[in-house]
Amino acid sequence: MTDAESSFVARTEFIIELARRLHAYGTTAQRLEGAISAVARRLGVGCEVWSNPTGIILSFSDPTRGPLTDTTRVIRLEPGDVDLRKLCQADEIADRVVTGEMDLAAGKAALRALDRPPSRRMVAMTVFSFGLASASVAALLRTGWGDIATAAVIGWLIGALSMAATTRPRLLEASDAVAALLATLLAAAVATWLMPLTLNLVIVASLIVLLPGLALTNAVAELTHQHLVSGTARFAGAMATLLKLTFGTVAAMQLVRLLGWQPQEAATALLPPWLEWVALATASYAFAVLFRAEKRDYLLVMAAAWLGYGVTRLAGVWLGTEAGGFPVGVFLAGMAVTAVSNGYARWVNRPGALIRVPGIILLVPGSVGFRSLTFMMERDVMLGLDTAFTLVNALVALVAGILFGNLLIPSRRNL
Secondary structure, three states: OOHHHHHHHHHHHHHHHHHHHHHHOOOOHHHHHHHHHHHHHHOOOEEEEEEEOOEEEEEEEEOOOEEEEEEEEEEEOOOOOOOHHHHHHHHHHHHHHHOOOOOHHHHHHHHHHOOOOOOHHHHHHHHHHHHHHHHHHHHHOOOOHHHHHHHHHHHHHHHHHHHHHOOOHHHHHHHHHHHHHHHHHHHHHHHHHOOOEOHHHHHHHHOOOOOOHHHHHHHHHHHHOOOHHHHHHHHHHHHHHHHHHHHHHHHHHHHHHHHOOOOOEOOOOOOOOHHHHHHHHHHHHHHHHHOOOOHHHHHHHHHHHHHHHHHHHHHHHHHOOOEOOEOHHHHHHHHHHHHHHHHHHHHHOOOOHHHHHHHHOOOOOHHHHHHHHHHHHOOOHHHHHHHHHHHHHHHHHHHHHHHHHHHHOOOOOOO
């Protein structure tokens, strides 16, 4: 093999390793394709890339040696999950390689080093954050103290189940349904034997980390960018997750009826005003852990969540919750978060995902979709359809906000 051939192979292998990791860290199709194309250009490699939630196709050519150098790689991958720390590290490695600070072999080795499994401390923090997120969302939904405590305990159990499922493929396939079944049964048991609960809200809060609201938003965003195959596949995957969660909840409620339990509904609770802001702070911290941000980025990630929630609240105060049936607060929050994330990526030269992803996490309508399917499976079709229209409104508002935010401050970086 000549030196030119060796160089071409080394460059393509580095690009393949980078594409694998960007996919694994939850990058959407349009952003992954843009990032890989930009890196390939700077490395002097012709590259056509096609991404979808379960794989990547990369076609390479060497412009200096003609069309006979064309080669294509088809890579089968599992759907990715958000990992902000590794995303930033992969982005930094790519920047160092294309600027010549790191050679291709060292860059490839550095990317592979990112595959190390999480430490026991990180696993424990993730489980803890499941419960913290559930309790915080229960507080933001203005439930009572008993609801908040119950959601926290169930969230911790679901977190432990989710971590156990990562090393057990059979359990992983059914983990969403099992988690929903467990959450509903435990909440119903508490409401029957210990204290009244706002049952539906406790179940939603307990499952909040598993609800695919972010996946639904990414799917619609991909569709609007004309990534039709990827957007359709991601949307189908999100709906499959919702169906599994809904089945677990409905099956548990049928079991509750067979057992003769009578869950008691709690009266409306009057909570102190400061609890909302404490819940917002704890929720943002929990999502910083769940999104696996670096410790030095925790405050940035938390501030992004505060920004999205704060804009929504202010819009609700000034303009009302909805203007003509359109959730204008969600639209404005999506636009503000996207514009700020693009500005951050421009001027700090780091991935805008550090602000964009946590900024919209409290706006995504995963819980609305879950409630819509639950109503339909319980044969309350009209209420289910009404909730489904609410889901569509929220998705349209959020994605429109993201599109307008990109117009307000265009991004120079794909991540």
